[in-house]
Amino acid sequence: MELITISQVSMNYGISTRMIRYYEQAGLIQSLRKEDYAYRVYDEMAISRLRQIIILRKLRVPVKQIASILDNSDAAKTVEIFQQNINEIDSEITALATVKSILLRFVEEINEKTDINLKLLDDETIFSVISALSFSDNQIKETKEDLAMDKLNQASEELMKLEDKDVRIIYLPPMTVAAVYASGEGSEGKASEVLTKFIKESNLLKLKPDARSFGFDCSEGAAAIGEGSHVYEMWVSVPKDMSIPEPLIRREFKGGLYAAHVLRAWDFQDWRRLSEWVEASDKYDNDWGAPRWESAETVFGQGLEETLNFYNFIEKHNAEMNYLQLDLLFPIKEK
Template sequence: MQKISIEIVDSDTVSSFRIITEGGIREMETISISQVSKQFNVSTRMLRYYEKAGLISSMCIPDYSFRVYDTEAVKRLQQILVLRKLRVPVKQIAIILDDACQIHTLEVMQKNLSELNEEIAALNTVRDILKILVSRLDVSIRKKVRLDLLEDTELMDVIRVLNPSKTNLKEEHSMDELVNASKVLEGKMEIRIVYLPPATVAACQHTGENPEELAGEKTYTFIKESNLSVLKPDFRLYGFNNPSPQEGQAEYGYEFWVTIPDNMELQEPFVKKRFAGGLYAAHCIKFGNFNEWETFTNLLKYNEEYEIDWREPHGMGGCLEEELNIFTNILEGVKKAEQLDLLIPIKKRGK
């Protein structure tokens, strides 16, 4: 049997190591997960998700507790990040990366382009209507004549300007275009208003490399070993950055909260806390689509009925991530598509 040994070339960064066999020496360039996280501005949580999805793979170096990526994995990660910026879903990225003939890649790109064109057309409809309304308001203000935007006739006049060839059609048909445009845009970000009940929680926090994974493993073990599904069948699992990632700082933290019976005794590293609950805006994502946080938050800033109500826990200003499918994924060991509810604390405007 051929003997193999590994010699670390740079023990501080583990930038490369030599694989020594009877047939010779082969040097392999690597980069640690924390270095990749900093270099590409992607969280270790996302890297772990890409690994679980089979998009990239890391390797263990004997006698070292951390994992590293080789140059091929880093190259694939670069492709993944570009495709994600192009709004290509993770499942489709898996197809693209392993598509040697690129026939399926073409199909994926054509489908995404078609969906994007639909969204652009919807945005153009809204933009054109707003441009005409702005123009009419400008004229009416200069003439000191009030334009009543609450009158249906005003809006129908605008739509007829946009569709001069349809002036002989019923007004309802023209309005359908605006309604359809709204449906297309709203469908891209479904938002629900939910009430989270107050609860006692077991909190587990970790700061350092892979904080979600390390705090999560302890929390999942606690859920199973404490028989929590029997003690509290309606238990819920929340998480949030604590402290949140800061520019120039390599480490950040993550904290899990799992709801428990009020009288339940806890042992370290768990701490009993009280969750005040309250009103939240919720948006469901597939695990990995954390980029939707920004769009979700921006939409709430312009909501007419509700406004963001920043509150405790302060790690994310009161925002939470609730893990769904925990009964099947954690307790029954049946892996379903991981889903999260993004939760932003809200209140009625003016209150």
């Protein structure tokens, strides 16, 4: 039985090692440990399940539903899940087709009129266009084209593209944070364990129930497909006069402006999409790398991953992965 390393799996299937570890922590796949070998490896069964997961995610099936599909031999249950997703997609298609039809009618109106100053969007024009729509023409016809993987990838990427409505602009205020960093495979988990232990032993959330927690990959340069985070740093905001025990470090965050977007389904390609949104913005410039805190140990000015609903995540859910939700925060400045 051939065993494949997590890095090789990542390269073969074009997904990050962090996403693979998330699928494992969510119970969708299992890794193995070879004797005297430090890294995760995966057998043929795990790879087969991973391929299924990748395709189902590209078909926009939620992770919770994927678990039900893979762990349930009842075909009727799988059909029920697929039908539920089809119904949701049909609703989106109908809404988009309606908008498209109205826009097409407006184009026809403009082309038919010689008066370029016509009040195109007055109430009478809008209602006449809408009433003239033939909603039966809005139905999307099925095609017999093969659903090749490259077409599925293209469709998935188009559907995941970020628009203005998907991005929030927020200001993070200055704050004192306790920081810890770790390196090597699973560096995020290592840093998280140290930070969570500090939070519980110090009763931090009793002293500061509004504490916020952030993490970021502070590898030199972006980690390529097949590579994990070489170094990952995590923070929690603390009272300014609080004592910070080793191995944690006190840092003073200066605050700043960020483009924010909730990480969807643990697809870390959302970082790339958020970067593309910033680069295309006519209001904001990329401010990645600006010194918003000082660090002699790791890089600074990176994008941050904030744990949402942090108090409940720690106090009520004991930092369980199933309750973890991250906000991606990309540093920006106004043009």
